[in-house]
Amino acid sequence: MQIARIEVFQVDLPLREGSYSWSGNKSIRTYDSTVVRIATDTGLAGFGETCPLGAAYLPAHAAGARAGLAELAPHLIGQDPRELGVVNRLMERHLKGHPYVKSAIDMACWDLLGLAADMPVVTLLGGRHGTSLPLYRAISQDNPQRMAQSVAAFRAEGYRRFQIKVGGDPDVDIVRIRTVAAGLEAGEVLVADANTGWLAHQAARVLRAIDDIDLYVEQPCATYEACLNIRRRTRLPMVLDEVIDGVGMLLRAHADQAMDVVNIKLGKVGGITAARQLRDLCVSMGIAMTIEDSGGGDIVTAAIAHLAQSTPQASLFSVSDCNSYVTTELAEGAPRRIEGQMSAPTAPGLGVKPRPDVLGKPVFTTA
Numbered sequence: 323m324q325i326a327r328i329e330v331f332q333v334d335l336p337l338r339e340g341s342y343s344w345s346g347n348k349s350i351r352t353y354d355s356t357v358v359r360i361a362t363d364t365g366l367a368g369f370g371e372t373c374p375l376g377a378a379y380l381p382a383h384a385a386g387a388r389a390g391l392a393e394l395a396p397h398l399i400g401q402d403p404r405e406l407g408v409v410n411r412l413m414e415r416h417l418k419g420h421p422y423v424k425s426a427i428d429m430a431c432w433d434l435l436g437l438a439a440d441m442p443v444v445t446l447l448g449g450r451h452g453t454s455l456p457l458y459r460a461i462s463q464d465n466p467q468r469m470a471q472s473v474a475a476f477r478a479e480g481y482r483r484f485q486i487k488v489g490g491d492p493d494v495d496i497v498r499i500r501t502v503a504a505g506l507e508a509g510e511v512l513v514a515d516a517n518t519g520w521l522a523h524q525a526a527r528v529l530r531a532i533d534d535i536d537l538y539v540e541q542p543c544a545t546y547e548a549c550l551n552i553r554r555r556t557r558l559p560m561v562l563d564e565v566i567d568g569v570g571m572l573l574r575a576h577a578d579q580a581m582d583v584v585n586i587k588l589g590k591v592g593g594i595t596a597a598r599q600l601r602d603l604c605v606s607m608g609i610a611m612t613i614e615d616s617g618g619g620d621i622v623t624a625a626i627a628h629l630a631q632s633t634p635q636a637s638l639f640s641v642s643d644c645n646s647y648v649t650t651e652l653a654e655g656a657p658r659r660i661e662g663q664m665s666a667p668t669a670p671g672l673g674v675k676p677r678p679d680v681l682g683k684p685v686f687t688t689a
C-alpha cells in the first residue's frame with residue numbers, strides 16, 4: 323500500500339457556547355480546523371485532523387498546520403501509511419518540531435492501518451478497557467456566578483467532572499473556585515486550570531486560600547520550574563499540561579514527583595503514536611492521565627476515544643469530547659456523548675466518515 327495523494331481541507335467549527343475564554347484574557351469563537359485525507363493506491367483513504375486552540379495557546383496555529391502539511395506532503399508520497407514508525411521517522415527528518423502538524427498525518431495513517439487490518443484503532447492500540455470514557459467539561463472563564471451556572475447546565479447534560487478556567491486575577495480566581503466548589507454534588511470532580519496564567523506568588527496565594535477544598539490544580543504557572551515550586555508548597559493534587567510536551571519532560575517531571583496527573587493532547591505531542599508512548603509510560607509509572615486535544619471536531623474526538631479507551635481505566639483521569647463544543651458535525655460515525663460518557667467507535671480504523679459537504683474543496687492537494 324502506497325500513499326498516492328494527500329488532500330488538505332480547512333473547516334471552521336463555530337463554538338456552541340459562542341466563545342471560549344481562558345487565562346490572560348485569551349478567547350476564541352471558532353475552531354479553525356485542518357483535515358487531511360490520505361488516499362492510497364489501493365483505493366483506501368484515511369482521515370486525520372489537527373486544530374490548535376487559536377494561535378496563542380500552544381506554539382501552534384492553524385495556518386501553520388496547513389503550511390507544515392504542504393512542507394511534509396511531498397516527502398510522504400509513495401510511503402506505506404501502515405508503517406507508522408517509518409512515517410513518523412520521515413516526518414521528523416523533514417520537519418523539525420511542529421508536532422501539531424504531524425498529528426494529522428499520524429492520525430490518518432492510523433485510520434488507514436485500521437482500515438487495512440479491518441479493525442478499529444482501539445484494538446490496534448491494545449484493546450478496549452471498559453465500556454465508556456469519563457468525560458470532563460471545561461468551563462470557560464467568566465465571572466464566578468456565571469461559571470457556577472455553567473457547571474449546573476453541564477451537570478444537567480450528564481457531566482460529573484468540571485475543569486474551571488482560572489489563571490486570572492488571583493482574588494477573583496479564589497471566588498471563582500469557592501463559588502463553583504460550593505455548588506458541587508457528591509462524587510463530582512473539580513479541577514482549577516490556570517493554563518500557565520499565574521506567577522508563582524499569585525499561585526501560592528490562591529492555592530493557600532482554597533486549600534480546604536477537594537480539588538485538583540492544573541498548570542498553575544508558565545514554566546516547569548515555577549510549577550514545581552508551587553507543587554512543593556501545596557497539598558493539592560497537581561496536574562501538569564502545557565509543560566509536558568514529550569518523553570523528556572514527562573520523565574523529568576516524574577523524577578521530580580512534580581505531578582499526580584498529566585494532560586496528554588494529541589497535537590501537543592505529535593499524534594496517536596507519540597501519545598501512545600507517553601500513555602504507556604504513564605501507566606507504568608502510576609501517573610493518571612487526561613487524554614484529549616487542544617481542539618477539533620469529530621475526527622480528533624474519534625482519535626481521542628480510541629487512545630483513551632485502550633488505556634487501563636485506573637490510569638484514566640478524564641477525557642474530552644472536543645466535538646460537543648462545536649456546532650458542526652464534521653463526520654458520521656464519530657463518538658457522541660451520552661450522559662457524560664462516550665466510547666470509541668467499533669468500525670474499522672477511526673470509524674468516522676467525514677461529510678463531503680462540510681469538507682468542501684481541498685485548499686491544496688499533493689500527489
Ligand code: MG
Nearest residue numbers: 515540563585
Ligand atoms: Mg489544561
